[in-house]
Amino acid sequence: VQLVESGGGMVQPGGSLRLSCAASGFTFSTWDMTWVRQAPGKGPEWVSIIGPSGDIAYYADSIKGRFAISRDNAKNTLYLQMNRLKPEDTALYYCGRGRPLLDWGQGTQVTVSL
Numbered sequence: 001v002q003l004v005e006s007g008g009g010m011v012q013p014g015g016s017l018r019l020s021c022a023a024s025g026f027t028f029s030t031w032d033m034t035w036v037r038q039a040p041g042k043g044p045e046w047v048s049i050i051g052p053s054g055d056i057a058y059y060a061d062s063i064k065g066r067f068a069i070s071r072d073n074a075k076n077t078l079y080l081q082m083n084r085l086k087p088e089d090t091a092l093y094y095c096g097r098g099r100p101l102l103d104w105g106q107g108t109q110v111t112v113s114l
Contacts, residue, residue, distance in 0.1 A: 001025040001103045003095050008108030015085050019108055021078040021095030029053075029073035032099045035080050037091035037110075045091070048080065049099060063089070085112045 007019040019035070035047040048069040050057045057069050068081040078095050090112050096104035 001097065003097065003103060003105035005093060005095050005105045005108040008093060008110045010111040010113065011085055012114060013086055013112055015112070016081070016083045017085065017110060019080040019082065019093055019095075019110075021080075021105060023076045023078065023095075023097070026097065028071075028076040031097050033069075033071060033078045034096040034099065034101060035069060035078075035093060036096055036101070036104065037089075037093045038107075039088075039091040044094075047093070050078070082110070085110075087112045 002024045004022045005019060007017060009017060011017055030052050032049055032051055034049045036044050037047050038044045046060055047063055048059045050069045050071055054071045066084045070079045090110060092107040092109050094104045094107045
């Protein structure tokens, strides 16, 4: 199993980023997929989960209405569209397979700062 996140970077408050997670080594279209983040000095925080077909998704209250999870099963890729970013969204963002998480990637850093 390999999960490779990308798309992170530095953005000003109010800005947007789109994270991607390229998956391989398993049948992507049959698994729940998750985004988790970890801010400096804090424990992991669950962000969002999407069902195998993409028709069901759930979000943490802290990002609800600002972030959108999606997936392209033909491309074996998971996405997280992040809008109206806030400084408190600064974290290392990981994608993961399964519920509970069985595997996760190395993460991509998101920094929201002036």
